[in-house]
Amino acid sequence: xxxxxxxxxxxxxxxxxxxxxxxxxxxxxxxxxxxxxxxxxxxxxxxxxxxxxxxxxxxxxxxxxxxxxxxxxxxxxxxxxxxxxxxxxxxxxxxxxxxxxxxxxxxxxxxxxxxxxxx
Amino acid sequence: xxxxxxxxxxxxxxxxxxxxxxxxxxxxxxxxxxxxxxxxxxxxxxxxxxxxxxxxxxxxxxxxxxxxxxxxxxxxxxxxxxxxxxxxxxxxxxxxxxxxxxxxxxxxxxxxxxxxxxx
Numbered sequence: 109x110x111x112x113x114x115x116x117x118x119x120x121x122x123x124x125x126x127x128x129x130x131x132x133x134x135x136x137x138x139x140x141x142x143x144x145x146x147x148x149x150x151x152x153x154x155x156x157x158x159x160x161x162x163x164x165x166x167x168x169x170x171x172x173x174x175x176x177x178x179x180x181x182x183x184x185x186x187x188x189x190x191x192x193x194x195x196x197x198x199x200x201x202x203x204x205x206x207x208x209x210x211x212x213x214x215x216x217x218x219x220x221x222x223x224x225x226x227x
Numbered sequence: 228x229x230x231x232x233x234x235x236x237x238x239x240x241x242x243x244x245x246x247x248x249x250x251x252x253x254x255x256x257x258x259x260x261x262x263x264x265x266x267x268x269x270x271x272x273x274x275x276x277x278x279x280x281x282x283x284x285x286x287x288x289x290x291x292x293x294x295x296x297x298x299x300x301x302x303x304x305x306x307x308x309x310x311x312x313x314x315x316x317x318x319x320x321x322x323x324x325x326x327x328x329x330x331x332x333x334x335x336x337x338x339x340x341x342x343x344x345x346x
Contacts, residue, residue: 109336111294119295126332133337137344169343171336175230175294175326176238202343207294212335213245217228217290218252220329224288224321225256 110153111173112180113145120149123173138169146180153185157192157201167200175208229272230292231299232264239268242292258284265299272304276311276320286319294327 109130111123123143131141140163144156151159153170160168170189174181189203207213228249230242242262250260259282263275270278272289279287289308293300308322326332 114295114297116297119297122295122327126327126336129333130336130340133333134340134344137341137346141340169340171340173294173336175292176233176241178233178235178238204339204343207336207339208241208245210335210339212338214248214252216329216331216335217245217249217292217326219331220323220326221249221253221260221288221290222256224323225253227256 109141109171109173110144110146110156110185111149113147113149115148117149120145126173139165146184153188154192157189157196161196161199165199167202169202169204171204172206174206177206177209181206228260228290228292229263229265229275229304230268232266232268234267236268239264245292257288265303272307273311276308276315280315280318284318286321288321288323290323291325293325296325296328300325 109123109127114120127141127143131138134141140160142156142159144151144153146153157168157170170185172181172185186203189201193201228242228246233239246260246262250257253260259279261275261278263270263272265272276287276289289304291300291304305322308320312320
């Protein structure tokens, strides 16, 4: 799970805690879930992929935890994944669509906003 | 629905489209849903609240479309809402917790990641 990264360490820690929750939630489908950051926090996305390979992963799924498809989602993260794919030709590295593109986003927004609207 | 705003107009447009979907989804509970931006895009959050008041809103619900509680969520947006609350004492302005704090986030991440894991 890759996020932007923040100068505010509490924000990075929030991503790490969320990755830990996701690890439990997908335990039957993934051996591990780790967080990594595009900038300003550790590990970097490159290092996160390296760590997964070092621990024996044959397949690494990269999920960009971003709301909109800015330059980071459209260009920077695909470039990193492409470079790592060249570096590790025996490893399958899958880049998933960014979080904000999920069809479930509107439902989640509705459930958040709903309780503040007219009953 | 207030987002950060981007230099990339396509990203701002993505937020506007999402706000339009949310408007349909909560049509029975809210008279309108509009997007506004902390910086780099129009309308600003201040202007978005002004617009709602001008159109006759007695109640404005501000939903920060942010994933983590950085400075913008923790400080900047509450300061804007506080200033507008002073400006419009007769209007109820409600600041909702930021999107990334929703309990449904992990479920949505699981549903996204799930199809890329072992079956």
